Amino acid sequence: MTRTRRWITGAAAAVVVLLAGLALLAHLLLPNDQAFATEIATRFEKASGIGLRVGAAHWALRPTPVVLLDDVATAQEPPITVRRIVARPQLAGLLRRRVAVDVVEIDGAVLPRTSVRAFRGRWQGDDPAASVLAGAWSLADVPVARLRLRDITWIDRRGIALAYDADIAFDAHWRPREAEVSRPGVAPPARLRLEREGGEDRWRTLIDVGGGTWNGESELQAPDGGPLRFTARLEPKNVDIDALVRSFGRHSAVEGKLSGQTSVDTEGENLSALIGKLHTRTRFTVAPATLDGFDLSKAISTAGFSRGGRTPLEQLSGTLDTQASDDGVVLRYTGLRARSGVLTASGSATVVNRRLDGEAAIDIVDGVVGVPLKLGGTLDAPQLSLTSGALTGAAVGSAVLPGVGTAIGARIGQQMEKMFGGGDAKKPGRPASSAKPR
Incomplete structure (x- = not known):
């Protein structure tokens, strides 16, 4: 047997012994x-x-x-x-x-x-x-x-x-070096990707959703002795709202493609706390847009007693704040402004568990004559109605001068209600189904 063959044989025997030793060690551990x-x-x-x-x-x-x-x-x-x-x-x-x-x-x-x-x-x-x-x-x-x-x-x-x-x-x-989270089987794709930038706690953030993108950058701050803080700056572009919400098993009352700016911030001791306190703010524009669930023109002609319908809009804009809570995510819409032909509308609303609560004013001539309306119902079945004070004013205005008089009367009725402490300041207005237009 040559030296080489003896060396190979010895090495093989050593490997066998080593594997046997590892097997015994594994059995013991x-x-x-x-x-x-x-x-x-x-x-x-x-x-x-x-x-x-x-x-x-x-x-x-x-x-x-x-x-x-x-x-x-x-x-x-x-x-x-x-x-x-x-x-x-x-x-x-x-x-x-x-x-x-x-x-x-x-x-x-x-x-x-x-x-x-x-x-x-x-x-x-x-x-x-x-x-x-x-x-x-x-x-x-x-x-x-x-x-x-x-x-x-x-x-x-x-x-x-x-x-x-x-x-x-x-x-x-x-720390994620790279990550991808997606909703399988959803079209268009709903997907989040993170790419860490060097060794820093900063990530390139890429989101594909609703046929558009929601890209930007996110950052984690972890100071010694202090809570974690997560922030992000994102830019939604051409995101189809209906496709976005359908990706997550929901229905939207607004149709159109959204663009704007989003900020994300949250603070907590651990990942669970960060998720539990997550807050976002999105300044958005949707142009053109469609409101599904009510018709602004009918809301004017019926003094707010309209149910169902659709309203095409040249543009819808505003700010959406979301805040995670123990009761679910609270959505607050502020600075809402919409234009449909000669009508403009402005208002604000809050959504909790898909229940809608807010107010709006529909102007016949931009900023001149506003019909005050109460928003209620759910995102799946929104409702428009007048408060009792505005309703009384609308009835008087309609008796004096049909059409525009109804709107002016509603506006006056709302102001009188505020001046003399009307009863509906803290409760929803009458539902659309409980009264008939005069």
């Missing part, structure tokens, strides 16, 4: 499948206070290290469920009892909003992963290099279920 599933459930409950059922668990070192969890569910009603979790850890990390995972794949998860919210404030420490692993394993600088999510369904407070896919590559401290 890692439990069997059943014990492994039990250990995961126990640590999860200890860290969160909420039970976990793991239908099946499996780990293997060959041909590459892998951990599989099937049919996972929390002990809640309704439960958070996951069809399958696959983690591909690095072998060197396993030998040092350190979590260093190349990729985690989560498939077929269902996340009811109420069940997810139950975890707020329950984790022991700031990092849920560290809490689950406490006392046995430690986290690498980049615990998970890549996270892939497929068919992840979020169920909101109204029971609307929306599925998402995501692919995120991480740098240290859980």
Whole structure:
């Protein structure tokens, strides 16, 4: 046997011995499948206070290290469920009892909003992963290099279920290096992409939605000893409003393509707090636009007692503020201004849980004669009506002079109501169906 052959044979024997040693070490460090599933459930409950059922668990070192969890569910009603979790850890990390995972794949998860919210404030420490692993394993600088999510369904407070896919590559401290989140099967595409700029906490932000774009830049500030702060500056361009809201299972009362400027800001101690306090402001213009649900011309001719219809607009503009809250997202529209032929309208409105509350003035001649109207109903079925004071004035104006007299009378009636403390200052006006035009 030549020296070379002896060297190869010795090297091969050394590899066999090494693999045998690794197998023995893995057997000593890692439990069997059943014990492994039990250990995961126990640590999860200890860290969160909420039970976990793991239908099946499996780990293997060959041909590459892998951990599989099937049919996972929390002990809640309704439960958070996951069809399958696959983690591909690095072998060197396993030998040092350190979590260093190349990729985690989560498939077929269902996340009811109420069940997810139950975890707020329950984790022991700031990092849920560290809490689950406490006392046995430690986290690498980049615990998970890549996270892939497929068919992840979020169920909101109204029971609307929306599925998402995501692919995120991480740098240290859980900072996304690049990320993509999308609504699968939606056309035109609804997709968010993030691209980190160097090693800074700033990301190029690219959003495709409604056949247009909503691009810009976002930034995370994490001062020592202070709360996290997330801000973004985005520019919507040619976003079809109806296609946008349909992408998320909703219906819009406004049709047209939106452009403008959006600012995003939020502050909190962790990711959950950032999401829970999210605030946005969008200054927008839609030209041309269509109002679906009421007809401004009929609102004038019937003194506000119109229901249904459509109004084409040359332009609609204003500012939309959104604020996350425990009762859902609150939408506030201010500085609304619309033009349709010789009519102009201005007003403001608030939307909570799709219920509409606001006021508007429709001018026959721009800024000269305004018919005051109350906005009510829902975004799916908006309603226009007059307050009782304006309604009385409209009746008097109609008796004196039909048409324009009705509008002038309504305006006078509204002002008299304000001067003498009318009864509807704090409650909605009469619904459109409860009275007949005079």
